[in-house]
Amino acid sequence: xxxxxxxxxxxxxxxxxxxxxxxxxxxxxxxxxxxxxxxxxxxxxxxxxxxxxxxxxxxxxxxxxxxxxxxxxxxxxxxxxxxxxxxxxxxxxxxxxxxxxxxxxxxxxxxxxxxxxxxxxxxxxxxxx
Numbered sequence: 001x002x003x004x005x006x007x008x009x010x011x012x013x014x015x016x017x018x019x020x021x022x023x024x025x026x027x028x029x030x031x032x033x034x035x036x037x038x039x040x041x042x043x044x045x046x047x048x049x050x051x052x053x054x055x056x057x058x059x060x061x062x063x064x065x066x067x068x069x070x071x072x073x074x075x076x077x078x079x080x081x082x083x084x085x086x087x088x089x090x091x092x093x094x095x096x097x098x099x100x101x102x103x104x105x106x107x108x109x110x111x112x113x114x115x116x117x118x119x120x121x122x123x124x125x126x127x128x129x
Contacts, residue, residue, distance in 0.1 A: 002044060002086050003093035006109040007102040008077035014051045029101040037083060037096060046083035077106050084113060 016026045030048075037043045057068045080102065087093050090110070097108040114122065 001089065001115075002084055002113040003090070004109075004111050004113055005083045005085060005093070005097050005100065006111070007080045007082060007100060007106070008109070009080040009102060009106045010077055011052065013102075013106055014078075014080065017051075026101075033100055034083075036099070037085065042085040042087050042092075042096065044084040044086050046081065048081035049079060052078045080106075 016022045019026075034046070037046075053070060055070055057070065059066045059068075083096075085093060085096055087096065090112075093110045097103060097110050100108045102108050
């Protein structure tokens with residue numbers, strides 16, 4: 001079954017990526033984790049994200065498009081990246097989440113992706129005129 005591991009970080013955590021003193025340890029931890037996920041064969045896809053300050057948020061209100069620079073709302077933790085992994089069950093997904101560096105200083109959300117049947121139904125709806 002496929003699960004998405006969503007990694008969150010605070011603004012302070014995002015700053016570690018660029019900090020000359022702390023970035024080597026930050027990137028080494030993430031490199032080791034990503035390498036182990038990839039080498040295990042469970043990795044389906046994934047990506048890290050740029051800092052929240054680079055986000056653009058879109059809303060449609062009363063039929064009009066509203067565009068806002070930055071994230072949707074102030075939050076303690078913001079999406080930093082994700083992996084989609086293919087593992088037998090939730091327990092296995094939680095084991096991978098527990099190994100993630102973000103689990104120590106922020107959080108990792110584990111959520112199942114749509115099942116193949118759900119994806120098929122969704123695609124059917126999209127293909128209708």
